[in-house]
Amino acid sequence: MTDNSLFVAIGLMSGTSMDGIDAAVIRTDGALVVEAGAALTVPYDEGFRARLRSVLGERGDVAGVEAELTCRHADAVRRLMEEAGLSVAEVDLVGFHGHTIRHEPDKGITRQIGDGARLAAALGIAVVDRLRYADVAAGGEGAPLAPAYHRALAGGLERPLAVLNLGGVGNVTWIGPGEDDLLAFDTGPANALLDDWCRRTVGTECDLDGRLAASGRVDPDRLAGLLEHGYFARRPPKSLDRDEFAAIAATGTEGLSPADGAALLAAFTVGSVGRALDWLPEPPRRWIVCGGGRRNPVLMAGLRDRLGVPVDDAGAHGWDGDALEAQAFAYLAVRSRLGLPISFPGTTRAPRPLTGGRLNPAS
Numbered sequence: 117m118t119d120n121s122l123f124v125a126i127g128l129m130s131g132t133s134m135d136g137i138d139a140a141v142i143r144t145d146g147a148l149v150v151e152a153g154a155a156l157t158v159p160y161d162e163g164f165r166a167r168l169r170s171v172l173g174e175r176g177d178v179a180g181v182e183a184e185l186t187c188r189h190a191d192a193v194r195r196l197m198e199e200a201g202l203s204v205a206e207v208d209l210v211g212f213h214g215h216t217i218r219h220e221p222d223k224g225i226t227r228q229i230g231d232g233a234r235l236a237a238a239l240g241i242a243v244v245d246r247l248r249y250a251d252v253a254a255g256g257e258g259a260p261l262a263p264a265y266h267r268a269l270a271g272g273l274e275r276p277l278a279v280l281n282l283g284g285v286g287n288v289t290w291i292g293p294g295e296d297d298l299l300a301f302d303t304g305p306a307n308a309l310l311d312d313w314c315r316r317t318v319g320t321e322c323d324l325d326g327r328l329a330a331s332g333r334v335d336p337d338r339l340a341g342l343l344e345h346g347y348f349a350r351r352p353p354k355s356l357d358r359d360e361f362a363a364i365a366a367t368g369t370e371g372l373s374p375a376d377g378a379a380l381l382a383a384f385t386v387g388s389v390g391r392a393l394d395w396l397p398e399p400p401r402r403w404i405v406c407g408g409g410r411r412n413p414v415l416m417a418g419l420r421d422r423l424g425v426p427v428d429d430a431g432a433h434g435w436d437g438d439a440l441e442a443q444a445f446a447y448l449a450v451r452s453r454l455g456l457p458i459s460f461p462g463t464t465r466a467p468r469p470l471t472g473g474r475l476n477p478a479s
């Protein structure tokens with residue numbers, strides 16, 4: 117801990133888009149004080165991405181991929197510490213999300229690979245992992261967990277406010293005027309379907325700057341069909357597995373050109389955020405967007421058009437839009453260490469505010 121009793125914590129996120137590891141350092145008391153520090157992304161190479169894909173659904177060589185993923189996270193932490201000029205003795209805690217390979221909370225199952233004990237031993241720093249497990253065991257969705265962090269950041273901003281993360285999957289945190297007014301849930305697809313479509317049809321990792329989607333036309337009937345999926349009619353809190361919409365997206369895009377398919381899938385992401393509006397207790401005065409999808413101008417223009425209130429890039433508020441989720445897992449690790457709640461009835465349908473996570477001491 118630093119002199120003023122703040123924890124120095126590093127958060128690690130390997131997100132559903134499978135683009136790589138986001139790592140970020142923060143100083144925090146686990147409550148309202150948050151000072152963001154250095155952050156970096158270590159991209160996965162296509163070989164490792166394919167291996168990760170091969171264990172989605174908890175199939176294949178899970179143990180082998182988990183061991184490799186853990187080593188890659190250790191390397192990411194070392195790189196970040198070097199960049200931030202931090203020694204092992206100066207870091208109190210690592211929050212290790214791992215990689216979700218299965219998420220079926222209705223069956224009481226969520227599975228993130230990543231071995232916290234091994235990471236703690238490799239680094240000589242205490243690691244908190246398994247942050248979603250206690251919530252799911254108590255009947256919650258286990259996701260999203262970033263809302264507690266979004267609320268900590270939102271201090272001085274006018275409410276109601278919505279924070280939207282556009283990762284592989286989309287998730288929203290609605291922060292109302294009262295201290296406990298928090299509603300959060302996964303909105304629908306964000307980039308994962310679009311990435312998969314681009315990889316299959318034009319061989320690129322993503323629709324860079326939305327160029328493909330911008331050159332296509334949205335078929336309104338197909339879009340309406342996609343938005344009829346039963347998920348959107350479900351009352352939140354609710355959460356998604358990465359590939360929940362893969363089957364309907366495959367049918368919905370059948371026969372389309374790469375550009376028209378990308379335009380449709382981008383509109384599907386925007387439309388699903390629109391459907392999220394139906395569930396918010398009051399319309400937000402502003403949306404703040406983080407995650408890689410905020411770099412896609414087609415998504416941002418679509419959101420501005422659909423939501424009709426300011427839609428800001430997280431950077432406009434001094435937040436690091438690429439590192440926010442990694443920072444969140446650093447923050448959650450500190451809260452876990454302090455026994456503070458990390459999920460709430462309004463964020464995961466937890467029966468009451470719940471702490472979570474497993475502490476793996478530095479050996």
Ligand SMILES: Nc1ncnc2c1ncn2[C@@H]1O[C@H](COP(=O)(O)OP(=O)(O)OP(=O)(O)O)[C@@H](O)[C@H]1O
Nearest residue numbers: 131132133283284285307322324325407408409411
């Ligand atoms: N310039 C860009 N143009 C279009 N899309 C982009 C751009 N930069 C990033 N993206 C998209 O953002 C995605 C990565 O977003 P991010 O890192 O927030 O996801 P994640 O952390 O893996 O996901 P999650 O939050 O679901 O766990 C990429 O897969 C890509 O689709």
Ligand SMILES: CC(=O)N[C@H]1[C@@H]2OC[C@@H](O2)[C@@H](O)[C@@H]1O[C@H](C)C(=O)O
Nearest residue numbers: 132216219259260261262285287441
């Ligand atoms: C099960 C799981 O890994 N869910 C992720 C995923 O990626 C985005 C969305 O779906 C969100 O629910 C969650 O991640 C964020 C970081 C969270 O827990 O807040």
